[in-house]
Amino acid sequence: MTPDLPTVWRWLEDVPDPEIPVISVVDLGIVRDVAWDGDTLDVAVTPTYSGCPATSVIAMDIETALYDRGVRNVRIRTRIAPPWTTDWLSAKGRAKLREYGIAPPSPAGGPEACPQCGSANVTRVSQFGSTPCKAHWRCDDCLEPFDYFKCI
Amino acid sequence: MSGQGALFEYLLRLGDNTLILGHRVSEWCGHAPVLEEDIALANTALDLIGQTQMWLGLAGEVEADGRTADDLAMLRDVWDFRNVLLVEQPNGNFGQTMMRQMLFDAFHFELLSDLAGAGDDRIAAVAAKALKEVTYHFDRSSETVIGLGDGTEESHARMQAALDLLWPYVGEMFTPDDIDAAMFEAGVAPDLRLLRARFDSRVDRVLKDATLARPDSSYAQTGGKTGFRHSEHLGHLLTQMQWLQRAYPGAVW
Numbered sequence: 001m002t003p004d005l006p007t008v009w010r011w012l013e014d015v016p017d018p019e020i021p022v023i024s025v026v027d028l029g030i031v032r033d034v035a036w037d038g039d040t041l042d043v044a045v046t047p048t049y050s051g052c053p054a055t056s057v058i059a060m061d062i063e064t065a066l067y068d069r070g071v072r073n074v075r076i077r078t079r080i081a082p083p084w085t086t087d088w089l090s091a092k093g094r095a096k097l098r099e100y101g102i103a104p105p106s107p108a109g110g111p112e113a114c115p116q117c118g119s120a121n122v123t124r125v126s127q128f129g130s131t132p133c134k135a136h137w138r139c140d141d142c143l144e145p146f147d148y149f150k151c152i
Numbered sequence: 153m154s155g156q157g158a159l160f161e162y163l164l165r166l167g168d169n170t171l172i173l174g175h176r177v178s179e180w181c182g183h184a185p186v187l188e189e190d191i192a193l194a195n196t197a198l199d200l201i202g203q204t205q206m207w208l209g210l211a212g213e214v215e216a217d218g219r220t221a222d223d224l225a226m227l228r229d230v231w232d233f234r235n236v237l238l239v240e241q242p243n244g245n246f247g248q249t250m251m252r253q254m255l256f257d258a259f260h261f262e263l264l265s266d267l268a269g270a271g272d273d274r275i276a277a278v279a280a281k282a283l284k285e286v287t288y289h290f291d292r293s294s295e296t297v298i299g300l301g302d303g304t305e306e307s308h309a310r311m312q313a314a315l316d317l318l319w320p321y322v323g324e325m326f327t328p329d330d331i332d333a334a335m336f337e338a339g340v341a342p343d344l345r346l347l348r349a350r351f352d353s354r355v356d357r358v359l360k361d362a363t364l365a366r367p368d369s370s371y372a373q374t375g376g377k378t379g380f381r382h383s384e385h386l387g388h389l390l391t392q393m394q395w396l397q398r399a400y401p402g403a404v405w
Contacts, residue, residue, distance in 0.1 A: 150288070
């Protein structure tokens with residue numbers, strides 16, 4: 001039996017991002033489209049950053065997750081236009097990032113608050129962090145360093 | 153040169169610029185003055201290599217001769233590379249690397265801004281994607297150039313020396329040739345003279361804040377993007393970058 005698309009989307013909701021496993025690839029906004037083409041499931045995925053090494057792992061994880069649920073033919077397509085933007089992060093994804101200790105992206109160009117203590121008294125340490133999508137910040141109240149998900 | 157031939161050459165220029173600069177910047181990995189800079193340089197290199205995959209992938213498609221992005225990156229020698237001379241220049245000290253980066257980022261930012269609205273949808277898509285990353289690159293390189301230029305006597309002197317050394321490589325990016333003209337005619341590439349004016353005002357703002365003096369010379373070294381004559385540094389870079397494919401032809405993993 002061919003699963004309907006809402007079911008497929010629910011399954012993809014369970015595929016974690018390999019670098020930030022608390023959010024799913026759907027929360028991250030990188031799954032752009034899912035459609036059946038005959039008996040092949042076509043999944044359009046967009047990279048966050050063009051050199052992000054997680055991209056190929058994500059494609060593999062999606063294929064494996066679907067295969068585990070009985071979908072035998074999966075075609076992953078890379079779609080770069082329109083380019084990925086942090087606006088596509090779901091509200092749930094943003095909340096999960098904060099709980100995990102990563103400040104979610106903010107159009108102001110920096111984090112709204114420290115994800116540990118909530119203070120707005122924060123300073124940038126470096127514009128680049130542990131992955132291409134993050135910058136490195138510090139809270140001047142609790143003195144903890146933290147990752148900030150860059151806004152692009 | 154036919155339309156497709158010129159487009160292929162143009163895509164090689166875009167992809168070779170990001171490939172060679174990406175490789176150069178990656179040479180800092182594990183050697184940068186502080187950990188944060190090491191990570192920032194590695195991330196910048198990663199973005200550039202990612203952009204290379206898109207540009208050279210597209211070049212391979214346009215050429216339609218079965219060559220992949222990897223083939224183009226790893227199986228060509230010096231005379232087939234089409235990057236500008238600026239990006240193949242050695243890293244020198246950290247300040248020199250950041251000056252090279254700022255000069256290229258300023259050009260890259262303005263070029264991609266135009267290409268993102270280009271008549272060719274495939275080029276526009278890659279440019280729009282890359283532009284988001286390059287916006288960050290320029291922010292960082294310009295802030296670093298300002299910090300070091302307007303820093304200590306020592307850092308100021310080194311940044312001025314870096315600017316004087318690299319300035320002769322700026323002109324080539326804006327020197328149009330037949331390929332640039334063909335791409336401009338085709339509605340793909342911008343008018344390089346207009347681009348130069350925007351580059352100048354962007355760079356002048358940085359240099360002013362950095363208290364650095366722009367060299368009073370318009371002399372330009374050329375020969376990189378046409379492939380006519382690269383500097384001796386490119387061959388040495390390729391021996392490192394292509395080492396694996398030279399030692400073990402066709403190796404995959």
